Amino acid sequence: MTQLYLVRHxxxxxSRSGRHTSVTxxxxxxxxxxxARSVGQRLDPRDFDLVLCSPRLRARRTAELAGFTDCQLTEDLAExxxxxxxxxxxDQIRQHYPGWRIWFNGCPGGESADEVRARLTRVVxxxxxxxxxxxxxxxxGHASRVLALCWLDFPIIFGQSFPLEVGSVSILGREKESAAVVRWNS
Known part of the structure; x- marks a missing residue:
C-alpha cells in the first residue's frame, strides 16, 4: 500500500499571527x-513517485526549497x-460568531465541510x-488535516484533534488491515 507523506507549507x-489564509x-x-529547507534535508525527492502540490505560492515555494521541483499542481490540495x-x-471571528469552530460551523461565503472533503477524497x-x-x-493546515481524515475515513469534526505545525511532515499508511497515521508533525 502507498505511504502518503503530507508536508504543511x-x-x-x-500563519505566524494565526490569520486564516486560503486564496491570499x-x-x-x-x-x-x-x-522548507529542513524538509529537504529529511526527504529525498527520488524516494517519491508521485509529487502533488497545492497551487498556492506558499506550498509551491516549500516544495521547491525542499528540492521537489517536479510537482503536479492540483487545486484539490488548496486550503x-x-x-x-x-x-x-x-478570536476575531468569535467576536461576531461566539463559539465558532471551522470543524462545526464552516465559513460564510466559503467552502462547506462537504465541499472540502469531496476534493480531498479525490486526492486520496x-x-x-x-x-x-x-x-x-x-x-x-486545514486541508491537510481533512486529507488525513479522508485517508482514515474519519468524520471531518475529528480535524480539531489533528493540529499541523508549519513546515511539518506527517505520514499516512496502514497498520495491518487499517488505514493509519504512521507519523504526525515530524
Missing part, C-alpha cells in the same frame, strides 16, 4: 524558508476556502489508485 506572516498569496518568512473569514484570526483516490510506493503532498 513553511511559515508565512499570516503570501510568500514564506525567513523562518518558513528554513523550515479550505475561508470566504468571509479570509485574513481573520479565530488518486494516491491510492496510483500504485506507487510513496507519494507526497505539499499543502496547508
Amino acid at each position: 513553511g511559515e508565512t506572516e499570516w 498569496e503570501l510568500d514564506l518568512t525567513d523562518d518558513g524558508v528554513e523550515q 479550505w476556502y475561508y470566504g468571509d473569514f479570509e485574513g481573520l484570526t479565530s 483516490a488518486r494516491v491510492r489508485g496510483s500504485g506507487v510506493e510513496r507519494a507526497i503532498c505539499f499543502g496547508h
